[in-house]
Amino acid sequence: MGSVSGADWRLIGSALAAIALIVLLITKLKLHPFLGLILGSGLLGLAAGMPTGQLIESFSDGVGSTVAGVGVLIALGAMLGKLLADSGGADQVVDTIMGRSGVRRLPWAMTLVAVLIGLPMFFEIGLVMLIPVVLLAARRARVNVMLLGIPALAGLSVLHGLVPPHPGPLVAVDALQADLGLTLGLGLLVAIPTVVVAGPLFAKVAVGWVAVARPPEPPAREQTPDHRPSFTATLATVLLPVVLMMGKALAGIVLAEGNPVRGALDFVGDPLIALLAAVLVGMVTLGRGAGLTRDRVGETLSSSLPPIAGILLIVGAGGGFKQTLVDAGVGETVTRLADGAALSPIILGWLIAVAIRLATGSATVATISAAGIIGDLALGLPPVQAALLALAIGAGSVFFSHVNDAGFWLVKEYFGLTVGQTIRTWSVMETLISVVAIAIIYPLSLVL
Template identity: 65%
Template sequence: MTRLSVEMLAAEAPEPITSAGHAQLGIAVLAGIAVIVLLITKFKLHAFLALTIGSLALGAFAGAPLDKVITSFSAGLGSTVAGVGVLIALGAILGKLLADSGGADQVVDTILAKAGGRSMPWAMVLIASVIGLPLFFEVGMVLLIPVVLMVAKRGNYSLMRIGIPALAGLSVMHGLVPPHPGPLVAIDAVKADLGVTLALGVLVAIPTVVISGPLFSRYAARWVDVPVPERMLPPRASEELKQRPGFGATLTTVLLPVVLMLAKALVDIVIDDPENSVQRVFDVIGSPLIAMLAAVLVGIFTLGRPAGFTKGRLTEVTEKSLAPIAGILLIVGAGGGFKQTLIDSGVGQMILNISEDWSIPALLLGWLIAVAIRLATGSATVATVSAAGLVAPLAADMSTTHAALLVLAIGAGSLFFSHVNDAGFWLVKEYFGLSVGQTVKTWSVMETIISVVAGAMVLLLSLVI
């Protein structure tokens, strides 16, 4: 980024809500993050409340008027929820429909029937990646872990040899591929193209999931050899269904939004004329809202009808799917509020100036900031949202592909070394019956491999496209 472009961005940026210098702003950022970390880890406060209080603390340490801090936080929360809230809700409905209809089990059973022996870890990573596309990480884990445990038990496989590939598939999808909340918020923050980000995200995800899943699981199985915990082997709910959706119909429904968004990106590249009627049609049907809505509506017929769902049952599925995402929406929204407070305080411009002085590539800077916030807060989503807000000014004069790569660099950094302040850490520990040390040697190392490999892939792609 040239000094001229930095000066142009500075001229266009809104007046910050504080006149604090770089040193005070730096202290304010560290103090705000420290408050969030302490509230989440030591006082076990919900992330939504911690982010809200941390935003106010940031503003106070930066010397900004409290009323302006509140306005910035509220504006950031509102715009973030407005941008991704509906998509998160639609994703939750599709995920619940997929689980309750038995469609997810159908995909799992079909693939497992054709896999065995050494191919089983590869089958598990494929299952997790496909199922993980429309599902939140926690939902995908709850859905797949019982299957992982049953496969390991029934086939006498090492638990880590089967479990790590499944976790890798879910985690990579969660961090790199929209329509997951983190990538969506980052796309919105840096004004990246969703279709291009999705295409590049899948490209980065493939080698990343191979290295961190089936390949790393060989070593994880040697480091940690534990039996399948019997208490975590519940009966599969879908067995109660008289009929399950077909494999082809289920897979088509899951992949529909991805196909529509990729089609939009391809048409935009080939035609490149906003006034062209074909491109305008694809711009509509390939928009995230319409793509996800189409998948839900199609899913009602391809998933709900074969399972024998009545209208009342479909309504019940929708209601039950929306309740659990209230916390996710609030955390994502509060993360957006924290991000906006950072921006309005002038922290974004400070990062812009510092990065120019240090000559750190924007993609590497985005990855490093996301890593720092991930280690501090334990939340991949908070790390993604906050880092995206900090480095957003750097994307102003980037090409479409490099803006998308910036999103992926941030997403990769947000997955670095999950430890005791991450809910996912404890979820894995309890599901697999591991000690804290065993969880670090398997799950935490796997997350670090994902982050480093994906970050390296993004940097390599930036040199060739």
């Protein structure tokens, strides 16, 4: 701690002021996070004494590298999710699993459905798709809607926060230069027990806190083709990129460099190739499997891109903010402070993400900012530790969603809850996800 100078404290103060400005702009002035991140980056650079030319260059480089590293993957993930929705493949998964479940197993079935749907789909899209299923099943089974709603929300939220190709984990992996396949494998390892605790198990407790007399009417669902792709084909398509990326990670562990099998797995397991392959396969198994024409498949792919424009802009601006933090020297200063305080990078990353999440309500902003602040800590870490650090930041980014988070209001309105009921269910569930995940990640970091 004694090695930290007055200039270092100035950098820390500049970073805190920039984050405070972003929080103020997003939460109070309702400015779009894209603009808030640009202005916050400007304040950070100027307050830290960066020349204006270097500030603009740092921000631009950060935007370019982040969009190049993450943007294409987000776009491919959106295409796969849209194919799954428009072909009726998602409905096939839901109907197959729900049709084989009795009332007692419904919460577990809903968890499985949410996890499978949540792998390729963004949280908001998965939520809109599953809400009618949750409400209809709750009505038919005559159970408290939160008994099924909590497992569905937990499955979607855990995947969104911890497992690529969702934007948050992708951004953390890119910023920390972690191995994506390794992060995916460890993310699934952490996600399974986290979903179980925060989903079906917590749902049994939550129903005692919130009495919903009668589930609201399910919203109308979009028309899907009469002929759906088979459950097996749909499941294989959804899991294809997961298998390919995990195959690459395993090959790096068990096969020697120069091995032709490892070379092939390294290629097909690259995130870009894995997701591209899933989209191309999905055009046949999902699109043609549902009897969609080539034109209709093309329309589906095209319509998947406009809704993610805002996400790409936020992620890009967040990358610019991250690079400004790095080039201003904030990361090096935080590294020295952490070394002096003997604080684990895993815990530090989680705490920073939690603080920014609580302040901004945005999991993406929390992930980007936390990864930028402690990015230098990841440079000397072994691959497993870097992957766990990315997961710790993702876990912190979902902590206690409240009134400054759009997801809070989405859940409240869809389930017909009051603000208090939403806090006792959704907000507590999000906090449980964050705490359970870090409670698994930190011990793993000590033994792996």
